[in-house]
Amino acid sequence: MRPVVFDGQFGWLHPAAGPHGVVLCYPFGYDALCTYRGMRRLAERLAARGIAVLRFDYPGTGDSAGDASEPGRWRAWIDSITKAVALLRQSTGVERVSLCGLRLGGTLAALAAQQLGDVDGLVLLSPVLSGKNYQRELRAGYRQWLSMPAAMDCTPEPDTDEFVEAYGFRLYREALENLRAVDLRRDAAAPARRVLMLDSLDAARVDALAAHYREQGIEVERRGFDEYSKFMMESLDSEIPRAAFESVENWLAAGSGELATAARDADTHLSADDPQGHAVEAGVTETPVWIDGGRMFGIYCMPHASLVTTGGTPAVLMVNTGAVSRIGNARLGVRFARRLARQGIASLRVDLGGLGDSQPSLDTVTLDALYAQDGANDAACAARWLAARGHPGVVLLGICAGAYVGLYAGSREPAVTGAVLVNLQKFTWRNICDETGKPTVRVAAIGSTRSYLRSMCEPRKWLRVVKGQTGGWPVARELAARCASRLRATLADRIERITGLELGASEERRPFAALDARGVPTRLLYGVLDDGVEELEKYFGVRGARLRRLRRVKVSFREHMDHAILSASAQENVMSYFEDFYRSQFGEQPGAVADEPADSRDAGRSGRRARAAQWLARQARAFRLSGEA
Known part of the structure; x- marks a missing residue:
């Protein structure tokens, strides 16, 4: 496969030597993130059967130019598919083209x-009707x-007619109005020679549309999609719908006549050189690159030369969040x-090995x-x-599992100068x-302690316990164990302060110590x-008190x-925090620590009374966890 760019749209061409080609049309937003790996696998399987495939990002989505909020998106999305067909024909010389779209x-x-x-053919996978x-x-x-607990502290978006929020992605008024007005029996009465x-x-609705197509003389095949729910799960858990994909492959192949072998694409990678x-x-250029052969x-992503400071500045490396592609949740990586x-x-x-593309x-x-x-x-x-x-x-910038990857990469790689x-x-x-x-084990028995303490203030939670609808003892035992663990860590911290002996958590501390020893400013940023x-x-x-003795590591x-x-x-929180950190370390004031309050820096030079007051202030802030540790 090889990357392609046409009219600002970014995509992937999977060449094959057969006469039939397919354009894959992604679903919208979070659905596209969930199914990205599956859609790539479908493209590869079709190409292996001699059917050339082009998959791409609509304008304002994925790696393509623009933003979903711009006017005219609905029309632009439809037009981008017609342009993709033209590119597929031009690039591969296929004689017939089919379209395959999900949701x-x-x-x-x-x-x-x-x-x-x-x-020639149209494949509709659970289309929006x-x-x-x-x-x-x-x-x-x-x-x-x-x-859900993971979203407990986020700020809900307003219930408005201007847009619909969907896991960080938005459909805006114009697209929503166009979508509500669509009637495929009227607007796409005879879209292809045959339809699956x-x-x-x-x-x-699907049966009614199938009947309508048959009345127009179109060859229609109607099947179930029982694997849909497992396919549309979060990207880590999304399962390839093998039966559905096999049906799609066989149906498309049956219309291709004699199949040719897949094209050899070992030399189609875009050279990083x-x-x-x-x-x-304006002023922003992006280049698809292959790394490590x-x-x-x-x-x-490069700025215009006029924006780059003399001598250059460190580049930013964004790694995958979990199993999500480089685009990032809610398109954070691109934005x-x-x-x-x-x-x-x-x-x-x-995209790290095995992820994305x-x-x-x-x-x-x-x-x-x-x-x-x-x-x-x-x-x-x-x-x-x-x-x-x-x-x-x-x-380095990493989120969740990406933060774990960034921690260990930064601890051993000399090129990393911040994280x-x-x-x-x-x-x-x-x-x-x-x-x-x-x-084989539960990754987390319950959620955040603070989220549970907050939920304990809700009367409906206690009503469920009284009615026997949920048990309280497992949660109480877990909270007690967590409290004991915190006390042990706090006691170890006090002993270390007095004696200098390191007690416990040596393995967990090791990568942070390596970063600190190399002088790499490192910030751990948490939602409260x-x-x-x-x-x-x-x-x-x-509040990560034992990390305070590492001069370059802060929480x-x-x-x-x-x-x-x-x-x-949350996205604005992360972006603005990172920008402040970057400017403080690599901008006009490279020696400053932007996220450490001035009174905290001065406290070390004050007397015993000032240090005691500072300690009391930290303990008070521990209950609300907002500010700097």
Whole structure:
């Protein structure tokens, strides 16, 4: 496969030698993140059967230029599919083209097919057939997410007609109005010569559409999609719908006549030595790059030369959040890379091995794989790649599992000169998955202690306990164990202060000590109710007190931050915090520590009374966890 760019849209071409080609049309937003690995695997399987495939990001989505909030998105999305068809024909010389779309991508594919008029086949995978129902579905999904512990402290988006919030992605008024007005029986009455429909969500509407197509003389095949729910799960848990994909492959292959062998694409990788940059906005250029001989893929985002300071500044390396591709939850990776470029800062958002579009291509990803040291080695390799391009250092940004990867990459890689690690949940990792990739132990017994203490103030929770609908003792035992663990860590901290002896947590402390020894400024940033705070306080005491003796390592807490950084407030929190940190360490005041209050820095020079007052202030702030540790 090889990256392609056309009219600002970024995509992937999977060449094959057959006469038939397929354009894959992604679903919208969070659905696209969940199914990214699966859609790539479908493209590869089709190419292996001699069917060339082009998959791409619509304007304002993924790695393409623009933003979803810009006017005219609905029309632009449909037009981008017709342009993708033209590119596929031009690049591969295929004689026939089919479209395959999932959810909203199926609806867009049908409309584009009607507009094109010469589409051979149309595959609709659980297409959106009712705009009103889809809007209600998105709103319901958002409300469900708000009720989860991971989102307890985030700021809810207003209930407005201007947009619909969907796990950090938004559909705006214009797109919503166009979607509500769509009637495929009217707007795409005869989209293709033949149609395959897989759906288990809206049987009545799908059956009615299938009947309508048959009345138009179209060859229609209707099947169920029982694997849909497991396919549309969070990216780590998303399962490849093998039966559905096999049906799609066989159906498309049956219309291809004699199949040719897949094209040899060993030499189709874009060479990192011969970059092909393209402008994504004024003053910002992005280049698809292969790293480590084509094993890892990334997008190198560069500012205009006039914005780069004399002597250069460190580049920013963004690693995957969990199993999500380089795009990031709610498109954070893309948005932040371009925001940094407008400030004169270059960045690389990279897919580590086995994730996104890097190699190898996998059917499944496990927790053990996300926390393996291979990921840290890959991040270190990407940092060296940036250093080889003349950047005087690399600043790592990692979230959740990406923070774990960044911690160990930074501790061993000389090219790393700074790190911001967000909602780091684990400091060490022991493999917990069985041969099928499923965890054999519960990753977390309950959520954050503070989230549970907050929920204990809700009368409805106690009513459920009184009615016997839920048990309180398991939670009470867990909270007691956590309290004891904190006390032990606090006692160890006091003993260390007096005697200088290091007690416990030596393995957890080791990567931080390595960063501190190399003089790498490192910041741990947590949401106040994040589960990772439990692990921090388990090993390093209240508010990570035992890390304070490491001069270059500091811990911060912020309100209104969900764990995966999906909400708009959480994203702004992370971006602004990182920018302040970067400026303080590598900007006008390289010696400053932006996130440490001035009174804390002065306290060390004051007398015993001032130190006592400072200690009392820290203990008081420990109850609300906002500010700097």
